[in-house]
Amino acid sequence: MAVHKVTTVFSICLILIHASKLAHSAMDPYKALNIILNPNGTLTRLSIPPQSPPSPDPTLPTPVLSKDLPINKSNHTWARIYLPHQAQDHSPNHKLPLIVFYHGGGFLFYSAASTYFHDFCVRMAHATQSVVVSVDYRLAPEHRLPAAYEDSVEALHWIKASKDRWLRHADYSRCYLMGESAGGNIAYTAGLRAAAEVENLKPLKIEGLMLIQPFFGGTKRSPSEIRLAEDKTIPLPITDLMWNLSLPFGVDRDYEYSNPTVHGGDKILDGIKVLGWRVAVFGCEGDPLVDRERELVKLLQQKGVHVAGKFYEGGRHGIFVGDPSMSVHVFNHLKTLY
Template sequence: MRGHTVVTAVSVILMYAAIVANSAMDPYKALHIILNPNGTLTRLNISPQSPPSPDPTLPTPVVSKDLTVNKSKHTWVRIYLPHKALDYFPNSKLPLIVFYHGGGFIFDSAASTYFHDFCVRMVHATQSVVVSVDYRLAPEHRLPAAYEDSVEALHWIKASNDPWLRHADYSRCYLMGESAGGNIAYTAGLRVAAEVDKIKPLKIEGLILIQPFFGGTKRSPSEIRLSEDNTIPLPITDLMWNLSLPVGVDRDYKYSNPTVNGGDRILDEIKVLGWRVAVFGCEGDPLVDRERELVKLLGHKGVHVVGKFYEGGRHGIFVGDPSMSVKVFDLVKKSPIM
């Protein structure tokens, strides 16, 4: 027993040593960004971008196009539609998925190839209509700007006369997001639950949260266990929160820690509305314990929630690895989900 205690103590010391080593990392250099005196970022590396494919005469299984949501805010959406909905099923009504991309609130867009390819695969696999939202980024626009843009996009969808959206079944709408986008889908869901009558005929059926980005002032066991993670090391996540949260708040603020003060009161309304929530995670992701805490909170509140956690993996695997994306797509194909 004494030997076991010594080994455990040594393991803890090594974990904290790794955290100290990681803390020496310059996250600005690691992310190739420069914080300017006026609070804006210079992003030295822009991720690959993909244009939409709006031409229905091309032999592509999925068509896509970009439409402006709010010109003054430079926000827009990319709509994806199965090609055969135009050719063979002009009157078909397909599930509607509103997707929010990741990027730590400070990177990427709906045109980023990484997320564009995921949406194309999802539409082809699930025969759904996907609306991918491009929201304002921090620190130029700190939270709650991304939440406001995401809710505004839902109001835009309900009022839109775009012919592609006529293929969407507004009574089967799901909010989905990955990483920071998962955080946005959750928080946008909270906001919409407080005003469901205002977005009719849109009817939210549930939330699909893929490795949602949450945090807290106290390190979680998985953050300590995976302190040397190369995908999202702690100095990187710390910086992302520092650049995106409102000035003057810490990571126990409600935007980053959904469990603070026992969770948002509107969760009681989500229970009454009967929304279903799925949370995807994997054991190789430092954020996994945050995700498990969210599942526990929702279950305690009586919300219909399912946690889908897998061994190994890394942060971003459900979007970046097509074999893991299928696990998300299989859930989407169920009606209703879960």
């Protein structure tokens, strides 16, 4: 167990160690992220975070089972499904809430198999007694946005049509989209797209969004970005590069994918109000993105969307996934929605 914890901490800090080397001087974000941009526009990622295999064997004494299933073989997208072990002892009529989770990583890193996110999904499935579907989407810059959004909506249609026996334990009328960091951005945008086609997703019914420190930006620096410009977790040169490598060619950070407040927000937000979705946005004062998150909460409030801003003192970007004591805040709020 001690070795596993050390490995997980190493996974969390792979990028952070590099990013902190030149904190008080001009930094090369490529070196900080330990990546090489190739002439053909692909990335060589020199640091690969630890991966965890699924645990599908019901004879093992694990509180949560997990397995991988393909979504779109052409795009190499897939999902890892998490099922609380005791769900198999319940009758087919006993259904569990369904959480569709999108991992973070600046659109450039990680997968649904990364230990950092795998451990979080295991804890969440167990703590909230939910079926969790963690989506592995295509990464930038090999596949720039909107590829990740398209994959994420496709995953919803795949869930809707799936005959997998584990998903029979899920209550499709109690579905929540959740994501952390870039995954929070994806959950928000996938939610907008899903709200525009709710009839096509039935019997899957989305009840709300859980956005954990969602990754948003803009061309004008926010006060928290200025205050925490030399933050060692996600300094500005790092976030700028992530946007440069993930946004469509020819747009800036005030594009709708990165700045949800442009043009007064997406018109489909009026539809989300009518649908009665409940939205929660988690953030902390030690995160340079916190003011972006507050702006999103304000926008949703202005649109009449039922939104809760859950902001905490101190902390850092990634703390709600990386620190189990902070994950509890997410899990507890989620349980109030059920």
